[in-house]
Amino acid sequence: MLDKSYYEKADEIIAQHGAEQKALIPIIQDIQNEYRYLPPELLSYVAGKIGISEAKAFSVATFYENFSFDPKGKYVIKVCDGTACHVRNSLSVLDRLYTELGLSKDKVTTDDMLFTLETVSCLGACGLAPVMMINEDVYPAMTPDKAAEVIRKLREEA
Amino acid sequence: MKYMTINNRKVAFDDEKNVLSVLRKAGINLPTFCYHSELSTYGACRMCVVEDDRGRIFASCSETPRDGMVIYTNTPKLQHHRKMIIELLLASHCRDCTTCHANGTCELRQLALQLGVSYVRFKNYKEQVPIDETSPSIVIDQNKCILCGDCVRTCEEIQGIGVFDFAYRGSKMKVTPAFNRKMSETDCVGCGQCRLVCPTGAITIKTNFRPVWEALADKNTRVVAQIAPAVRVAIGDKFGLEKGRNAIGKLSAALRMMGFDEVYDTNLGADITVIEEAKEFVERLEKNENLPLFTSCCPGWVKFCENKHPEMAKHISTCRSPQSMFGAIIKEEARCNPKDERKTMVVSIMPCTAKKGEILRPEHYDDGEPVVDYVLTTSEVSRMIKEAGMDLSQITPEALDMPFGIASGAAAIFGVTGGVTEAVIRHVVGDSTSATLADISNIGVRGTAQVKEFEVTVGDRDVKIAVVHGLKAADELLTKMEKGEVYYDFVEVMACKRGCIAGGGQPLPFGPRTKNARYKGLYKIDSKSQIKISQDNPIVMNMYDTILKGKEHKLLHNQK
Ligand code: SF4
Ligand code: SF4
Ligand code: FES
Numbered sequence: 001m002l003d004k005s006y007y008e009k010a011d012e013i014i015a016q017h018g019a020e021q022k023a024l025i026p027i028i029q030d031i032q033n034e035y036r037y038l039p040p041e042l043l044s045y046v047a048g049k050i051g052i053s054e055a056k057a058f059s060v061a062t063f064y065e066n067f068s069f070d071p072k073g074k075y076v077i078k079v080c081d082g083t084a085c086h087v088r089n090s091l092s093v094l095d096r097l098y099t100e101l102g103l104s105k106d107k108v109t110t111d112d113m114l115f116t117l118e119t120v121s122c123l124g125a126c127g128l129a130p131v132m133m134i135n136e137d138v139y140p141a142m143t144p145d146k147a148a149e150v151i152r153k154l155r156e157e158a
Numbered sequence: 159m160k161y162m163t164i165n166n167r168k169v170a171f172d173d174e175k176n177v178l179s180v181l182r183k184a185g186i187n188l189p190t191f192c193y194h195s196e197l198s199t200y201g202a203c204r205m206c207v208v209e210d211d212r213g214r215i216f217a218s219c220s221e222t223p224r225d226g227m228v229i230y231t232n233t234p235k236l237q238h239h240r241k242m243i244i245e246l247l248l249a250s251h252c253r254d255c256t257t258c259h260a261n262g263t264c265e266l267r268q269l270a271l272q273l274g275v276s277y278v279r280f281k282n283y284k285e286q287v288p289i290d291e292t293s294p295s296i297v298i299d300q301n302k303c304i305l306c307g308d309c310v311r312t313c314e315e316i317q318g319i320g321v322f323d324f325a326y327r328g329s330k331m332k333v334t335p336a337f338n339r340k341m342s343e344t345d346c347v348g349c350g351q352c353r354l355v356c357p358t359g360a361i362t363i364k365t366n367f368r369p370v371w372e373a374l375a376d377k378n379t380r381v382v383a384q385i386a387p388a389v390r391v392a393i394g395d396k397f398g399l400e401k402g403r404n405a406i407g408k409l410s411a412a413l414r415m416m417g418f419d420e421v422y423d424t425n426l427g428a429d430i431t432v433i434e435e436a437k438e439f440v441e442r443l444e445k446n447e448n449l450p451l452f453t454s455c456c457p458g459w460v461k462f463c464e465n466k467h468p469e470m471a472k473h474i475s476t477c478r479s480p481q482s483m484f485g486a487i488i489k490e491e492a493r494c495n496p497k498d499e500r501k502t503m504v505v506s507i508m509p510c511t512a513k514k515g516e517i518l519r520p521e522h523y524d525d526g527e528p529v530v531d532y533v534l535t536t537s538e539v540s541r542m543i544k545e546a547g548m549d550l551s552q553i554t555p556e557a558l559d560m561p562f563g564i565a566s567g568a569a570a571i572f573g574v575t576g577g578v579t580e581a582v583i584r585h586v587v588g589d590s591t592s593a594t595l596a597d598i599s600n601i602g603v604r605g606t607a608q609v610k611e612f613e614v615t616v617g618d619r620d621v622k623i624a625v626v627h628g629l630k631a632a633d634e635l636l637t638k639m640e641k642g643e644v645y646y647d648f649v650e651v652m653a654c655k656r657g658c659i660a661g662g663g664q665p666l667p668f669g670p671r672t673k674n675a676r677y678k679g680l681y682k683i684d685s686k687s688q689i690k691i692s693q694d695n696p697i698v699m700n701m702y703d704t705i706l707k708g709k710e711h712k713l714l715h716n717q718k
Contacts, residue, residue, distance in 0.1 A: 053323065
């Protein structure tokens with residue numbers, strides 16, 4: 001059971017979009033923006049409020065890669081591994097970040113909840129390959145060393 | 159009249175909703191996995207593809223018929239197509255057909271044979287997931303799922319629950335409860351309607367026949383069988399008997415040969431249910447309190463009401479279900495007869511998978527003991543009979559055992575929607591002349607409409623009654639009642655559409671024609687029986703003076 005404030009926030013978001021079936025995606029997007037993840041309890045809660053089964057809501061939320069049921073770190077790092085980035089060695093950037101952060105394909109968030117490391121298929125910035133994004137900021141022409149440096153700075157800031 | 163040309167023949171059609179229905183009307187039965195006339199059209203399995211005169215291939219279930227269409231159903235291109243689909247389905251499907259519970263009913267396997275798929279070129283790379291046996295009613299094996307979505311739509315559109323849906327995407331897609339929950343953690347009511355539509359072994363009955371076989375072989379256990387109304391008109395299906403034929407005599411003989419010590423009729427329990435429920439109803443009417451009265455004999459419905467309309471659950475009758483009343487009486491009788499040193503075990507033979515869950519509920523226990531020990535569905539008993547090497551069609555019928563083998567015709571119709579209500583009305587009216595009985599049968603209680611509403615006069619009061627089947631329809635009715643849009647004094651609900659004759663444990667396959675035959679079969683039993691109303695059952699009335707005396711509440715009602 002989540003804290004009451006979560007449900008109040010959800011009520012607020014539902015009210016903004018209207019408690020209708022078709023509002024499911026915008027509602028859960030807003031919830032995810034609020035908490036940087038989609039708490040499963042809230043997905044069930046929303047389903048009840050807009051009159052769809054939990055299974056249907058789960059179906060929608062798992063269809064889109066974008067929704068995550070696991071809490072994410074303060075900094076969400078997306079390393080692009082699209083074709084252009086891949087050929088310009090994005091994997092070595094990724095590997096370095098894994099070692100730097102102590103993460104792996106199966107463990108994507110640091111225990112201090114500071115970093116989440118994900119790969120994406122294309123960020124649409126192939127000219128800047130290899131690219132990564134941290135939250136809303138784009139980091140072009142990465143090398144393993146540059147990436148490690150970015151992490152070090154963010155750690156200091158935090 | 160509009161026409162289309164199917165395989166070079168002109169076929170007339172008028173308002174068929176899709177090309178597939180026109181084809182079926184023309185006698186061409188294309189294979190389908192994802193099409194059921196009662197559900198919305200999904201159009202995903204592509205088994206029903208046809209080709210038009212321009213070489214275009216499309217799914218006939220999802221195409222509106224148009225005047226002048228020219229269609230071919232079996233061109234080499236289509237043959238290749240269908241075969242390929244099956245092969246691809248099999249590619250990621252479990253291949254243990256010999257040990258599958260759907261062995262014999264699996265549509266995937268039948269089609270593979272029919273379309274001549276004799277070899278699968280591809281390896282199965284799908285990650286295997288554990289089988290979910292947490293429901294007392296059904297078993298889910300996702301490894302055998304072909305993603306047709308039939309269960310998804312049945313549970314959602316017919317039952318209004320929506321336990322399953324598709325989740326994830328691409329090669330990871332699966333049909334699962336929300337958050338990959340186990341069935342026991344969902345709102346599943348165990349009705350088994352999803353099992354009826356699943357074309358493979360992904361959803362099957364949770365079987366209980368092993369422990370029953372063991373008890374049958376044990377001299378120190380007295381195994382008592384009771385047979386529900388809807389079983390007798392379906393048990394013959396797997397033995398080539400005419401659909402809807404009453405095979406209770408043959409079944410009773412077979413059960414004895416299997417080792418059951420006594421074989422009785424749940425209909426006797428149904429007669430007592432009628433009397434108790436009518437008593438409760440008249441009391442509530444007189445006091446004008448806690449109306450409407452909801453029937454309690456369908457466990458799928460009871461659970462649904464508790465889950466989805468908890469504030470309405472107080473209206474559910476306190477009567478135990480017929481199987482439960484009957485079991486309670488057998489167990490009580492055994493307790494009163496300590497001379498018999500054997501342990502008494504009650505086995506219910508039911509059309510229903512939800513009954514397997516009902517017997518586990520605490521209110522179906524007396525003195526710390528379950529009133530019914532095992533529920534076997536019609537399908538399981540068919541298998542047991544076969545396992546024992548018997549053929550029902552060759553068995554000479556035998557009568558049920560006395561004293562619990564006599565029941566009224568009113569009890570027999572418990573197996574169809576409207577039956578319980580008709581039986582209760584007969585009892586309340588209390589007149590068994592054929593004119594009165596005919597009047598009651600014409601009051602609006604019979605038939606297959608999803609919701610039937612009518613009035614009956616009881617004393618000086620016009621009593622408003624509703625009869626509904628299928629939980630989605632019940633859900634809608636209850637919502638209207640909650641909003642105060644409609645009012646009733648008495649509401650009968652059955653979870654399964656058309657009632658127990660189409661219960662989740664009945665032998666597969668069955669379609670509308672078989673359902674009609676079972677429906678008629680039960681009314682035929684009623685019309686042939688000499689006892690028409692429950693209080694005319696001499697055994698029952700005698701029981702009220704003997705074993706039931708002073709114990710009505712304990713044995714016949716849910717202790718609260
Ligand atoms: S048994 Fe009934 S309630 Fe349960 S999943 Fe199947 S259709 Fe839904
Ligand atoms: S479980 Fe059965 S009915 Fe449901 S999608 Fe899979 S194959 Fe179809
Ligand atoms: S039956 Fe038409 S696509 Fe499945």
